[in-house]
Amino acid sequence: MRVETVATTEGPVLTAEGPATRRRPRGSFGGTRLVSIVAVVLLFLFIFGPLLWLLVWAFVGVWHYPALLPQKWSLSWWRQVFNYPSLARSVELSFLFAPTVTALSAVICLPAAYAFARFRIPGRRALMIILFSVNAFPKIGLYITIATLFYALNLMGTFLGVVLIQLLGTIVFMTWIPTAAFAAVPRSLEEAARDVGASRLRTFFTVTLPLAAPGIFVAMVLAFLASLDEAQGTFLVGIPNYVTMPVQMYSLVSDYPPEAAAVFAVLLSVPSVVLMLLVRKHVMGGSLARGFQV
């Protein structure tokens, strides 16, 4: 480790970057270049390997172990999956539930997030931890009793029932992340707007909301994905009227060969990947991380 450090100190001193007092350039991490390249390759393989492997399976005609590549390529499974009777319906349902759940979650949680960030709410921290801690109760334990409650309220097998069950998984981050986003808006900016005569409402919509928007956006995308992803509760409450994509995926995995499941998995990943590209910048920028430290 030290060898490389010594070696680099003898290199040309980077004067453009500042005073020449820095003895180790930023680039040296104490490991060799080879080690980092191997690490990158392994990480790439670990993260993308399974996904790429599944992508290949979606175009397989014939593939017998231990051939490295399929013996025959084919698109026939795509036809099969598109002709699968309830597929279109499940895609449609998923994209009906996800926006509904996201919007409802935003209406319920965003005012609370603003209040948590700006007002002195008694027991604020305790309330926020309670919001989370109850979510640590295992889903199945919860669903058994929720089912009882839903039977009593006639919510089993209804649209509203599925919306409610999917909503539960979104409350925590729809409150936490926007709270951090609102709290990060400097009060001085709001006060400046108020000083030049802007009303409270106008200040909120022209100063506070635009600055908090990235965090809110990240929370909404996460809620959308959570709804799109939710299978266990939707299965329990929605069956047989509301079979969404992930619920469908469970039955496909057990009833169909890997080719069909692979095609369906690729289809199911498309919306997630598109959303990822949309919010990538904000997620990496720390909007999500801040949400867990309010």
Added chain:
Amino acid sequence: MRFLRRLGQLLMVAPPILVIGVFVGFPIAISAIYTLGHLGGPNSAVSAIGLHQVSTKGLFTLKVYKDVFAERNFQASLVASVWVTVVSVAVVLVLSWAIALYAWRTRSRLGRALTALAVVPMFIPVVIASYSILQFFSYGGFVKTVASALGMPHFPTLGYSLQLVVIAEIWVSVPFGVLMISSGLGGIPPSAFEAARDVGASVVRATWKILVPMNLLPTVIVTCFTGISVLGSFTVPYLVGPTTPTLLGPEATETFQSFAEPQQAEVMAVALFGLSIIVAVPYIWATYRANRTSRAQAL
């Protein structure tokens, strides 16, 4: 007027608390009563379909707990849940720190690419992640195929094993770890670390002695949240793991759906909840401590 404003502020906070209270808090309370032997009232619908139930005329009975904890299957799943969680959390911590630290230290394009790469799983539905990981590591999968091409036809396959559950849990949890740790590191001036290195501390020592204490809260958050999510996970162990022993999530689901024993399933849920609360203790301690120091700094 002031009173009205306070009331308005509390009303803004109320909706999410109410939703969680009615649809999570209330059911948890009902379940707890049910596991203690009270089958009537709100539990009468569940108890009508349940087998092997225990009821009490007294205040409460712990018989269901005793029965469930004496079961071999449950014990094995409990042990499996704990070790899968411990290993997954440990690997996620090391991996997240390594990636975040590399990106923070080098500020290179490679570092940023690594971070971006590690965040990808966050956007892949867990059902698909589990299924593709299963295909990748099981018989006829990538690992086995490459091993056999390299002349190792007897290379072990991991399909439906607890090891594969660990691998999949790591895959699913790494994005959160990397995001939290790198966000925390972003707020630390490089000079703190450079100074330690200048007086001769190794990278590992400088990290352990300087960076970890300065970045403690995000580290604790990653530990606790990953721990809780692995403990209570269902999809990953259900799709890639063995039937027995499995994690307590699928075990409780199986107990309810296949054996029609809701009371026993609820006992398992309560046990898992207890474990989760233990895991959450460091988080509550760390946020309390962080709040106290920031308040002290403000004074």
